[in-house]
Amino acid sequence: MSADHSLPTATPFHRMATLRPAWTGRIRPLLTLAAAFTAYVVLISVVLVLTILVLALAPGVNVALGVTSGDPTSALDVALALAMGVMWLPAGIIGVRFGGWRPLGTAWSIAARPRRGLLRSLGPWSIAMGVAVVAAAGLAGAVTTAIAGGDGGGAGTSAGAADATGSVPQLLLVTLIVLVLAPLQAAGLELALRGVVMQALGTWLRSPLLPLLAAGAVMLIGRELSAAVLLPALTLGLASAILAWKSGGLELSILLVATITAASQLVSAVGAGTGAGAGGAALSAAAAAPGTSSAALATTASGSAALAGGLTAAAALLLLTAVMVARISARQGVRLREPVRRPAGEPAPAPVPY
Structure with a gap:
């Protein structure tokens, strides 16, 4: 009897693109990646052009003012950086749907849809993890500044603190x-x-190691080349990739990254010019979308406080990721080094019609 591809074997998240033969062509993963990244370039170009046009038409506004300044208190700078990051969402959808020519749900989870039960049981843990990491980064920055006598190692930081807020x-x-x-x-x-990159490589590779490493390393692209930013960025990328692989979907990693992005951005803005703000700024730059102004340290962040915040955030991420992996294993009933998989007897999602 020939194999029935509608009843695949138990499938981990990074192998979801192998559920049907039509999704596993040799060039299909490359088409998926190319479609996603091409769409992103086009979309952010539109965002930038529209921003420049709006600023040019606004009376008394300098077109260049605040757009790439890295000021966490500038609404214009923050909005533009986040808007560019948001463009990864339609870009990813285009990559999966038109590059991979498969249902979008296959990139969200092993259930081919968001899993509400998982969000109810483990979602609060993921949010708490994000809050704890941001708190650790801010506290490390504040302590470093206090030890250094209020300067934190940044030239002119104390003098400009009053104007930074x-x-x-x-x-x-x-x-x-x-x-x-x-x-x-x-x-x-x-x-x-995470989803597109891991599943593209997972089409070719059974082992999750290289897909996990690639999904983490991609966070280093378009980011400030300093230890304060690169180390927490790499750690965050690996942590979110591990959570996605272990839990069988993107739900927990989205909550983690959303919490860290929002909380660190707010700490950086409210605490601009302080040690806590510098610690938050390092994590904010690490979590920002690649290539945006937010992917560099805020202009008000002092060097040693930011470094302390970044290193502490990286260490906290490693520790709390291990805790989350253990929690997922206990909750989902799988061994510590095994992921939650799509059941072997569950039919593959319907193919996308041509």
């Missing part, structure tokens, strides 16, 4: 922008840089 209306506007756009950016980054 935005007004209350300005900070409220930044908060609103972050709360609206950060979850969308997190969903886009996880879909495109």
